[in-house]
Amino acid sequence: MNIGIVCYPTFGGSGVVATELGKALALHGHHVHFITYSQPTRLDFFNENIFYHEVDISGYPLFKYPPYELALASKIVDVATYEKLDLVHVHYAIPHASAAFMAKKILETKNIILPVITTLHGTDITLVGKDESYEPVVTFSINASDGVTAVSESLKKDTYDHFAIKRDIEVIPNFIDLSRFKKHKKDHFKTAICPNNEKLIVHTSNFRKVKRVEDAVLVFDQVRRKVPSKLLLVGDGPERHHVENLCRKLDTCDDIRFLGKLDMVEEVLSVADLFIMPSEKESFGLAALEAMACEVPVISSNTGGIPELNVQGVTGFMSEVGDIEDMVRNTLEVLDDKNLPVFKKNALARAKEFEVSKIMPLYENYYHKVLEGQTQYTAV
Numbered sequence: 001m002n003i004g005i006v007c008y009p010t011f012g013g014s015g016v017v018a019t020e021l022g023k024a025l026a027l028h029g030h031h032v033h034f035i036t037y038s039q040p041t042r043l044d045f046f047n048e049n050i051f052y053h054e055v056d057i058s059g060y061p062l063f064k065y066p067p068y069e070l071a072l073a074s075k076i077v078d079v080a081t082y083e084k085l086d087l088v089h090v091h092y093a094i095p096h097a098s099a100a101f102m103a104k105k106i107l108e109t110k111n112i113i114l115p116v117i118t119t120l121h122g123t124d125i126t127l128v129g130k131d132e133s134y135e136p137v138v139t140f141s142i143n144a145s146d147g148v149t150a151v152s153e154s155l156k157k158d159t160y161d162h163f164a165i166k167r168d169i170e171v172i173p174n175f176i177d178l179s180r181f182k183k184h185k186k187d188h189f190k191t192a193i194c195p196n197n198e199k200l201i202v203h204t205s206n207f208r209k210v211k212r213v214e215d216a217v218l219v220f221d222q223v224r225r226k227v228p229s230k231l232l233l234v235g236d237g238p239e240r241h242h243v244e245n246l247c248r249k250l251d252t253c254d255d256i257r258f259l260g261k262l263d264m265v266e267e268v269l270s271v272a273d274l275f276i277m278p279s280e281k282e283s284f285g286l287a288a289l290e291a292m293a294c295e296v297p298v299i300s301s302n303t304g305g306i307p308e309l310n311v312q313g314v315t316g317f318m319s320e321v322g323d324i325e326d327m328v329r330n331t332l333e334v335l336d337d338k339n340l341p342v343f344k345k346n347a348l349a350r351a352k353e354f355e356v357s358k359i360m361p362l363y364e365n366y367y368h369k370v371l372e373g374q375t376q377y378t379a380v
């Protein structure tokens with residue numbers, strides 16, 4: 001198949017999933033055309049089946065906000081026409097689903113059929129999409145898509161709860177490439193960070209409010225009083241300064257390091273003993289899956305789709321959002337030397353259930369199902 005993929009190319013779960021899916025489809029022989037405003041972060045290699053089309057956003061003094069959605073729709077029209085796309089798969093509804101719908105309608109005037117599949121990832125539904133400045137367009141473009149998937153049962157339910165959706169939504173969970181996300185031997189790194197054999201706790205996120213990074217610091221502050229430990233914070237975003245100030249106030253700076261945005265997050269995860277994800281909302285929790293694949297148990301909130309991944313008392317523990325005391329208790333339980341090896345083993349076993357080779361065919365089958373539903377579809 002010739003598959004167009006539209007996504008945000010920056011660090012962030014939806015872009016990662018879109019890029020990794022494209023890579024897996026390309027390895028399976030499909031021609032995959034990425035349509036984004038810059039090279040996706042994880043698309044830094046050559047594959048004969050992968051193509052990249054940059055969306056040109058021309059500025060003009062009249063535009064306070066350049067109309068990205070129109071530029072994207074025009075690029076989808078161009079790529080679909082000249083690369084003969086069988087479908088376009090957009091990741092994150094805003095504004096990708098409505099841009100794809102516009103492209104589809106333009107293509108119809110040229111007698112070209114372009115089925116649109118939209119994958120809902122999380123904040124496009126639970127946070128941004130619900131906002132009244134976007135809601136009518138999000139509702140319309142979900143209903144107008146030829147296929148819609150969500151990354152968890154919880155996100156599917158949220159979508160039905162918050163929007164007037166009149167169509168089926170297929171749940172296809174996030175996935176992991178275990179050949180990349182595995183425990184790498186990085187003992188020298190562990191020794192540098194934890195010279196006295198302290199336990200190592202890791203948090204990775206885009207440091208948005210919804211991630212509640214302060215809770216990770218508050219939990220750590222209490223844990224380190226009982227168990228010698230260090231905290232690594234990976235990623236960057238709007239809450240970073242606030243979190244830094246909290247570390248100063250708690251006098252934890254010597255035990256916490258901010259690593260910023262890292263490409264090779266699996267190297268850090270390889271030396272971690274525990275991953276902490278205290279999010280306010282989380283439709284799936286891909287970052288937790290990446291940790292589990294590197295044999296790292298997870299302490300998390302029980303919000304959204306996290307319970308579909310983290311198994312209570314087996315791969316880690318979940319607490320109510322903001323329940324610092326419970327997260328501290330659970331962290332100490334996991335870090336206990338007699339428990340830790342079992343949690344680590346369980347985390348890896350659970351991650352294996354989400355291996356890319358198991359999940360990619362679900363997308364492939366869904367593409368076929370959508371294409372078969374297109375009465376005018378003639379391509380083989």
Ligand code: GMT
Nearest residue numbers: 012013014121122123282283284285286
């Ligand atoms: O907020 C983020 O974590 C980024 C966001 C995105 O769309 O880029 O992530 C969402 O999609 C990921 C991939 O499907 C999910 O694993 C994350 O749980 C989800 N984030 C939230 O729901 C907050």
